[in-house]
Amino acid sequence: MxxxxxxxxxxxxxxxxxxxxxxxxxxxxxxxxxxxxxxxxESELSSLIAPSGLLHIGDAAIFLADSIAAKKKMVIVADYDCDGATACAVGLRGLRLLGANVDFIVPNRFEYGYGLTPEIVELTAREKSPDIIVTVDNGIASIDGVAEANRRGIEVVVTDHHLPADTLPAARVIVNPNQPECGFPSKNLAGVGVMFYVLLALRAEMRKRGIFDAQTQPKLDVLLDLVALGTVADVVKLDANNRILVAQGLKRMRAGRMHPGIAALFRAAGREARRATPFDLGFAVGPRLNAAGRLADMALGIECLTTDDEGRAWVIAQQLDTINKERREIEAGMQDTALALLDNFSPADSNTISVFDASWHQGVIGIVASRLKDKFFRPTITFAPGSDGMIKGSGRSIPGFHLRDALDLVSKHAPSLIEKFGGHAMAAGLTIRADAFETFSAAFE
Incomplete structure (x- = not known):
């Protein structure tokens, strides 16, 4: 009906x-x-909010411009979802356009977990020997990781959009519209949007130094297809500012002016880029990129977005399509198990859902949480086995219920219950001991 x-x-x-x-x-x-x-x-680029509104963005621009002039080596530490991958690609392509010596590393989510951990700093130092680490779509909660980088003499620039805890990491500079005292009018920038803004500010600083002028400066609008994809795929609110970024990115795609990797992902998904819509980005292109971070290694997805070789991009897009099919099969099985476990669940009697199964795959629990949240209209956290007696949870929320703040509240009421957590209003992740699952469920409820 x-x-x-x-x-x-x-x-x-x-x-x-x-x-x-x-x-x-x-x-x-x-x-x-x-x-x-x-x-x-309005959807023209001229209507974008000016970068100067972002707290510390001027400091970041000066520091990065000085570092480029001194030929220092930068390494981007990326998150392993679509926003993280596109932010990494925007950072790599944009910083190289501006003359930087820059590489990247992306943690394997199953070995290293989320964010700039001390273990990731150690791995980055060993494999890449950077002078500077730039985080994209992570870092605001990485207090221990930044401390480890500082101990090793590596300076850290944090670019992130997630909500901070009470204490900020001791980074060289932090750019995040959600950090305290940042008056930027759009709090909804995705990680890729924050990185794009940092590049705009850096280019303006380099113009000020006479390195190039308005005619000779690199064109950063060539990155807008990547910015649009990451913004839509991260399901941030499409406020006026984000709508401009997405509209401009879609305009480029429809005109055929996109990076080979995005063109290849459209083709692998059986979609026409010349008629691109946000639906295509959120439900066809984005999931194929996300699948790499969920089941394999997001380095594959980042290579797809950073290669200029159309043949290589197409080979990777096909691999990502295969991984995505496998992800769908795993997800279907997990969803059936979840619904069986929730057979007696009565939404009228519960405000939340917490569910765990020992057979579940860490990389897919977030999607299952999303499906259950849609079905029962309750904030939902699904858990899968981690290592060393831990289980990892991925949560999705409903309008009006701030998931990250809820986990913060649980953590304050029972300080030893959650090992670590992070996220934002509609999505969050956490790690708890396996034997604490029932206690957590009750505390969350």
């Missing part, structure tokens, strides 16, 4: 839009979606 429901809308906002020349029906639709001003409908 089809049911039509009327979405309420603020009459005053709708009237203001109508008086600005917007059609009455569209004015009601826009008002219902939270638009307050006709300017928020």
């Amino acid at each position: 089809t049911r039509i429901t009327t979405r309420p809308y603020p009459f005053r906002d709708s009237e203001r839009l109508r008086q600005s020349g917007v059609h009455p029906v569209l004015a009601r639709v826009y008002a219902a979606r939270g638009l307050l001003d006709v300017k928020e409908l």
Whole structure:
């Protein structure tokens, strides 16, 4: 049965839009979606919020410009999801365009876990010998990792968008719209958006130094297909600023001006880039890239986005497509198990869902959590076995329930219960001891 429901809308906002020349029906639709001003409908790059609004971005630009001039070696430490992979590709391509000596490393999620851990710093130092580590889509919670880098004489630039804990890492500089005292109007930038902004500020600093002018400067808009993909795939809110980044990226894709890896992923997914939509990015291209981080190694996905060889990009895209099919099969099996475990679950009697199975795959629990959250409309955390008697959880939330803050509250009430956690309002991850599962479930509920 089809049911039509009327979405309420603020009459005053709708009237203001109508008086600005917007059609009455569209004015009601826009008002219902939270638009307050006709300017928020603009999608040109000139309407982007200026980078200067991001706290410490000027310091980051000066430090990176000095480091490029001194020919220092940078290594990007990336996260292993689509936002992390696109942020890494944007960082690599953009910094190289601006003359940097830069490499990357991406942790294997099953061996090293999330973020800039002391173990990742040790691995990076051993394999890459960097002067500087730049984190993308992670780092705001990496207090121990940054301390280890400092101990080794490696300076750290954190670029992230996740919510910080009470203490910030002692990095050389942190750029994150969600850090305390940052007045940037859009708190919804994805990790890839933050990295793109850092590049804009760095280029402006290099212009100021006379390294190039407005005519000779590298074109950073060539990175917008990557920015759009990471922004949509990370399911951040498409506020006015993010809509500009996504609209510009889609425009490039539809015009055929995209990187070989993105073109190859469209082809592998059986989608037409010249008719690209956010749906394609979120449900066709993004999942194929994410599959590498879930089941294999995201270095494969990053290579797909950074190679300029169309043949190589197509070979990798096909590999990613195969991994994604395997991911779907694993997910289907896990979902069946989850529904069996929740056979007697009554949403009326519970506010949350926590579920664990010893056969589950760490890389896919987040998707299963998302499916269960959609089915039962409850904040859901699914757990899979980790190592050394630990289990790892991945959670997805519903509007109005801030998942990361909820885990913070659990951690404050029972300080020894959660080993580590992080994330944002709608998605978060954590590690607990296997024997603490029932205690955690009760505390979360």
